[in-house]
Amino acid sequence: MPRSLSCDAIVLATYNVGEADRFCILFTREYGKIAARASAARRIGSKLGSALLPFQRVQVELREWDNGYVITGARRHAACVGTETLPQFLAASEIIELLLMLLEEGEPLPDLFESVVEGLRSETSSPLPHTVRILHLLGHMPSTDMPHFSTFNVDEKGCIEEWIRGDCEKSPMLSAETERTLSSLCESILSDHAGKKQRVPGIKKSMMLAI
Known part of the structure; x- marks a missing residue:
């Protein structure tokens, strides 16, 4: 039945x-x-x-x-995803693509679900804090005391630790160079576990250059 x-x-x-x-x-x-x-x-x-x-x-x-x-x-649902602006839409697209690449079928992950809802409703244009949080909840994000973060200062590590704990709306304390380094690390982690790279970041970069 x-x-x-x-x-x-x-x-x-x-x-x-x-x-x-x-x-x-x-x-x-x-x-x-x-x-x-x-x-x-x-x-x-x-x-x-x-x-x-x-x-x-x-x-x-x-x-x-x-x-x-x-x-x-x-x-x-009453709390629908916010994609009213192009930056919001592109950030949400990155999060969705990340999930499609990494999630396995049939495994309940309620904490991850709540984090994704928060990320999709976020008004920030960068999905990086939520990407860090999602990778952590899936067990893929290294801790900040690992060699991956050897070039990050104490404040930058503290900011990333806040994101890992779920405070993804915390104002970023990362320089542009450090943010690029962290983005590259996330891309490398994703590529290692999914066997391919995300398409949305490249599309976003091309769109921003065209505007």
């Missing part, structure tokens, strides 16, 4: 399948990363269509079958 589930989820990505269905990659608070199909979500008048879009935080109703999940209902 299929099992009915209800969960708080962030839509990481969607893909159109068939004539009117939508295949969704979700990061849920209760079940971690899952893939689910929404039948007829792209038909005119479908209540699922407007809710099941990337960056949205939704409450989803699921039916779990032997061959996967089917979405039977979805409504947008």
